[in-house]
Amino acid sequence: xxxxxxxxxxxxxxxxxxxxxxxxxxxxxxxxxxxxxxxxxxxxxxxxxxxxxxxxxxxxxxxxxxxxxxxxxxxxxxxxxxxxxxxxxxxxxxxxxxxxxxxxxxxxxxxxxxxxxxxxxxxxxxxxxxxxxxxxxxxxxxxxxxxxxxxxxxxxxxxxxxxxxxxxxxxxxxxxxxxxxxxxxxxxxxxxxxxxxxxxxxxxxxxxxxxxxxxxxxxxxxxxxxxxxxxxxxxxxxxxxxxxxxxxxxxxxxxxxxxxxxxxxxxxxxxxxxxxxxxxxxxxxxxxxxxxxxxxxxxxxxxxxxxxxxxxxxxxxxxxxxxxxxxxxxxxxxxxxxxxxxxxxxxxxxxxxxxxxxxxxxxxxxxxxxxxxxxxxxxxxxxxxxxxxxxxxxxxxxxxxxxxxxxxxx
Ligand SMILES: *Cc1c(COP(=O)(O)O)cnc(C)c1O
Numbered sequence: 006x007x008x009x010x011x012x013x014x015x016x017x018x019x020x021x022x023x024x025x026x027x028x029x030x031x032x033x034x035x036x037x038x039x040x041x042x043x044x045x046x047x048x049x050x051x052x053x054x055x056x057x058x059x060x061x062x063x064x065x066x067x068x069x070x071x072x073x074x075x076x077x078x079x080x081x082x083x084x085x086x087x088x089x090x091x092x093x094x095x096x097x098x099x100x101x102x103x104x105x106x107x108x109x110x111x112x113x114x115x116x117x118x119x120x121x122x123x124x125x126x127x128x129x130x131x132x133x134x135x136x137x138x139x140x141x142x143x144x145x146x147x148x149x150x151x152x153x154x155x156x157x158x159x160x161x162x163x164x165x166x167x168x169x170x171x172x173x174x175x176x177x178x179x180x181x182x183x184x185x186x187x188x189x190x191x192x193x194x195x196x197x198x199x200x201x202x203x204x205x206x207x208x209x210x211x212x213x214x215x216x217x218x219x220x221x222x223x224x225x226x227x228x229x230x231x232x233x234x235x236x237x238x239x240x241x242x243x244x245x246x247x248x249x250x251x252x253x254x255x256x257x258x259x260x261x262x263x264x265x266x267x268x269x270x271x272x273x274x275x276x277x278x279x280x281x282x283x284x285x286x287x288x289x290x291x292x293x294x295x296x297x298x299x300x301x302x303x304x305x306x307x308x309x310x311x312x313x314x315x316x317x318x319x320x321x322x323x324x325x326x327x328x329x330x331x332x333x334x335x336x337x338x339x340x341x342x343x344x345x346x347x348x349x350x351x352x353x354x355x356x357x358x359x360x361x362x363x364x365x366x367x368x369x370x371x372x373x374x375x376x377x378x379x380x381x382x383x384x385x386x387x388x389x390x391x392x393x394x395x396x397x398x399x400x401x402x403x404x405x406x407x408x409x410x411x412x413x414x415x
Pocket of ligand 1: 075076077078101102103104105147173175176197198199208209210
């Protein structure tokens with residue numbers, strides 16, 4: 006007889022990759038039916054996407070919002086709207102999604118990485134200031150895990166130097182700094198509706214601005230730069246089709262109704278975890294700047310490897326093996342600039358363009374320049390977070406962490 010191994014049953018946590026952790030349902034189906042029945046699935050003629058844009062702009066308090074095909078596309082629109090000259094520098098962050106970086110290169114500009122605060126994994130006015138030169142055309146800030154960057158200090162710096170700011174809010178729907186929504190501070194805000202974001206259409210994006218001229222360029226860039234509605238419309242400049250379809254617009258409209266609830270739920274459940282982990286040796290819960298309302302796209306723990314054996318990697322391994330909890334130690338594993346696209350400058354054919362236009366210092370990725378980035382990645386343990394987590398789920402996660410730390414304590 007073959008011995009059957011002991012079967013441990015793990016609690017199933019809701020996941021944003023499937024129905025258990027999403028809020029897709031009847032409301033979305035209803036809107037989809039309306040879109041389908043209308044027979045018009047393009048946003049150039051339909052009004053789902055138009056309604057989405059109007060409502061989203063109202064919700065976050067901004068003059069213009071335009072829907073597009075992805076969060077990466079949103080950042081691409083933002084960079085294109087600012088229209089850098091080839092070789093211009095755009096300061097960005099070393100810890101973000103690649104979708105926030107490649108658009109810079111597609112528009113012929115050079116991403117210049119600012120270091121981050123290892124405690125929040127966000128860029129700061131100081132780390133940005135250290136990289137400003139007379140070639141700086143824009144600054145992109147990412148509100149990582151839904152925690153706003155210090156927009157007071159960053160906007161003061163940017164305004165004093167006359168440099169536009171793009172906010173990457175893909176992880177930060179409805180997050181606020183001093184009571185004001187992210188995506189309304191800078192020149193352009195960028196949002197993602199990808200499967201794993203707060204609300205989703207599978208793929209999709211939104212851009213926001215208060216600036217009339219930038220709004221015009223954003224609209225054009227999404228629409229092959231064709232001047233819809235102009236007396237003599239033409240294709241005015243280089244641009245692809247980055248439109249959202251009416252099908253996604255319909256789902257997004259239904260999802261918008263659920264957004265505040267999703268955020269409220271994530272904030273309440275994350276606060277409970279923080280409370281339960283208070284005082285646990287070797288574990289630091291997220292920094293809570295009282296000026297910020299953060300929206301917990303993920304829950305980022307800091308793990309002190311001098312107290313918890315194996316640090317974030319050791320803790321993640323225990324959580325997975327003993328409780329079936331999947332987490333991401335080191336988040337994106339390595340700083341963005343250590344990915345092949347930057348290390349080998351893989352762009353268009355063998356040209357390496359636009360890196361060929363860069364000042365050597367702008368593309369010097371010596372680790373000594375990025376102490377915050379390396380320290381931050383070393384100790385971060387990213388716990389997936391979800392609006393459907395109940396008290397029981399949070400208790401399960403808390404107990405798992407407490408038990409694991411207990412075993413790993415040195
Ligand atoms: C998800 C994400 C993007 C890219 O969005 P997509 O919709 O996946 O293209 C860009 N920036 C950040 C910070 C993200 O989290």
